[in-house]
Structure formats: structure tokens, C-alpha cells
Amino acid sequence: xxxxxxxxxxxxxxxxxxxxxxxxxxxxxxxxxxxxxxxxxxxxxxxxxxxxxxxxxxxxxxxxxxxxxxxxxxxxxxxxxxxxxxxxxxxxxxxxxxxxxxxxxxxxxxxxxxxxxxxxxxxxxxxxxxxxxxxxxxxxxxxxxxxxxxxxxxxxxxxxxxxxxxxxxxxxxxxxxxxxxxxxxxxxxxxxxxxxxxxxxxxxxxxxx
Amino acid sequence: xxxxxxxxxxxxxxxxxxxxxxxxxxxxxxxxxxxxxxxxxxxxxxxxxxxxxxxxxxxxxxxxxxxxxxxxxxxxxxxxxxxxx
Numbered sequence: 001x002x003x004x005x006x007x008x009x010x011x012x013x014x015x016x017x018x019x020x021x022x023x024x025x026x027x028x029x030x031x032x033x034x035x036x037x038x039x040x041x042x043x044x045x046x047x048x049x050x051x052x053x054x055x056x057x058x059x060x061x062x063x064x065x066x067x068x069x070x071x072x073x074x075x076x077x078x079x080x081x082x083x084x085x086x087x088x089x090x091x092x093x094x095x096x097x098x099x100x101x102x103x104x105x106x107x108x109x110x111x112x113x114x115x116x117x118x119x120x121x122x123x124x125x126x127x128x129x130x131x132x133x134x135x136x137x138x139x140x141x142x143x144x145x146x147x148x149x150x151x152x153x154x155x156x157x158x159x160x161x162x163x164x165x166x167x168x169x170x171x172x173x174x175x176x177x178x179x180x181x182x183x184x185x186x187x188x189x190x191x192x193x194x195x196x197x198x199x200x201x202x203x204x205x206x207x208x209x
Numbered sequence: 210x211x212x213x214x215x216x217x218x219x220x221x222x223x224x225x226x227x228x229x230x231x232x233x234x235x236x237x238x239x240x241x242x243x244x245x246x247x248x249x250x251x252x253x254x255x256x257x258x259x260x261x262x263x264x265x266x267x268x269x270x271x272x273x274x275x276x277x278x279x280x281x282x283x284x285x286x287x288x289x290x291x292x293x294x
Contacts, residue, residue: 031276034279039272059275063279068286123247124251124254129258160260166226189219192248195251
């Protein structure tokens with residue numbers, strides 16, 4: 001079975017050159033960094049906040065915060081990881097403001113009701129892309145990820161959508177590597193389980209329960 | 210290997226983050242345990258679907274608007290705090 005590999009590889013040195021120019025006050029260099037990562041920051045922000053306006057605010061606030069704190073960036077990690085950390089914090093703050101009744105924290109140990117082996121095990125066939133049109137599929141994917149706790153969504157989007165490594169994700173979220181792995185496993189299994197309701201049911205035809 | 214042991218290693222397995230020995234133990238389990246094979250396969254598909262979904266792409270017009278807002282705020286910040294610039 002094939003493995004999942006991260007899909008982002010940035011040459012560090014070129015990025016660092018831009019960062020150093022930006023630190024010296026070169027706004028064009030900073031604008032280049034914005035161009036390079038604005039799409040990523042927007043995706044991450046919208047995955048976490050699940051709200052378009054909040055995601056727009058997060059993009060602006062994260063880049064402005066990065067700009068005004070650039071001299072504090074120690075260059076020990078990639079600029080992108082540092083930026084992601086800022087963006088995740090901004091996004092979680094938005095979420096807390098919007099949902100004050102619920103605690104939103106990456107540190108809380110998110111317990112799931114049941115981490116045992118999934119029971120429904122029919123394969124997804126034909127592929128979900130063939131079973132649903134694009135709009136239907138988007139709707140299913142959006143509703144499914146919305147139902148995941150924020151702490152799980154955040155780890156999943158960084159690791160599996162943006163392709164950060166486990167170490168980079170741990171660094172960006174200030175979590176331990178085992179904590180990232182544990183959340184990632186549970187996020188993946190919960191998403192699989194929820195998608196299974198759509199993809200397995202249709203595949204099983206008239207065998208609905 | 211039991212199914213719950215397989216499940217605990219699923220993320221490492223999918224990420225290719227296992228030593229050869231553990232990987233071959235998991236491969237062996239998958240060869241006879243259909244349930245775990247399906248869970249593994251559909252979890253891999255879950256990841257791929259989200260990765261390829263382009264769920265929250267930034268539209269070009271919004272992108273331009275956001276970038277210009279960011280850069281003008283940066284310019285204002287630079288003026289108000291010359292030490293930072």
C-alpha cells in the first residue's frame with residue numbers, strides 16, 4: 001500500500017534571504033513572502049475557523065503580526081512554520097470569541113467516545129469522486145470536517161492538507177511529537193468514520209440499514 | 210499482531226515512518242485481516258480526498274485585496290515605529 005508523503009518542500013536558503021531582506025526593511029521582500037504563503041494561511045485559517053470572514057481577518061492579522069515581530073524570528077525554524085504558529089493562534093482566538101461557551105484549546109486532551117477499531121468495514125467502491133459530483137463532494141467534506149474538534153482539525157490540516165512534517169506540526173502548535181501523532185490518528189479515523197456513512201452507504205446500494 | 214495494535218501504528222504506517230521489521234509485521238497483518246485492510250485503505254483515501262479537494266482556495270480577487278490591505282498596514286506600521294523598519 002502506498003504511503004502518504006508531505007507535499008511541500010521549500011528551499012530554506014532562498015526563503016531566509018527574503019526574511020533577512022524583510023528584516024532590513026525591504027517591504028518588497030516581505031510582499032514576496034506574503035505571495036508565497038497567503039493561500040496556505042487562508043486554507044489553514046478557514047479549516048480552523050470554518051468561517052470565511054474570520055479566515056480573511058486571520059490572513060491579515062497573521063501577516064501583520066509576522067511583519068511587526070520579524071526581528072524576534074530567530075531563524076531556527078522555517079519562516080513558514082513560524083508564520084503558521086502565528087496564524088493558528090489567531091484562528092483559535094477567533095474561534096474562542098465566536099464560541100465562548102466552548103473551550104477551544106490545543107492543550108486539552110480531546111477525548112473521543114470510542115477509539116476502538118471501526119466496525120463498518122466495507123470498502124469505498126466506486127471511488128467517492130465517481131459517486132458524487134464536485135459540489136456534493138465539497139459539501140460532504142466541509143460538513144464532515146466541521147464536526148471534528150478544533151484541536152483535531154488543526155493537526156489534520158497542517159499534517160495532511162498542508163503537508164507539514166510531524167516535527168514541523170509539533171513546532172508550529174507547540175505540542176509534543178507523541179501528542180501530534182495521537183491527535184492525527186484520531187482525526188484521521190474520525191474523518192474516515194464520518195465519511196464512511198456517505199461513501200459506504202451509497203456503495204452498498206439497497207443494503208441500507 | 211492484534212487489530213488494535215495495528216490501529217495504533219496506522220498513522221506511522223501510512224506516513225511511511227516505520228522501521229522495516231515493524232512494517233513487515235503490519236503488512237503481514239493486512240494480508241489476512243480484511244477489516245484492517247479496508248480501514249487502512251479508506252483512511253488513506255480520506256487523506257487523499259481532503260488533500261486534493263481544494264476546499265478553501267483563495268480566489269484571485271480576494272487574494273489581491275488581502276495582499277494590498279496587508280502591505281498598506283505594514284507600511285503604516287513601519288511609519289509609526291521607525292525602529293522596526
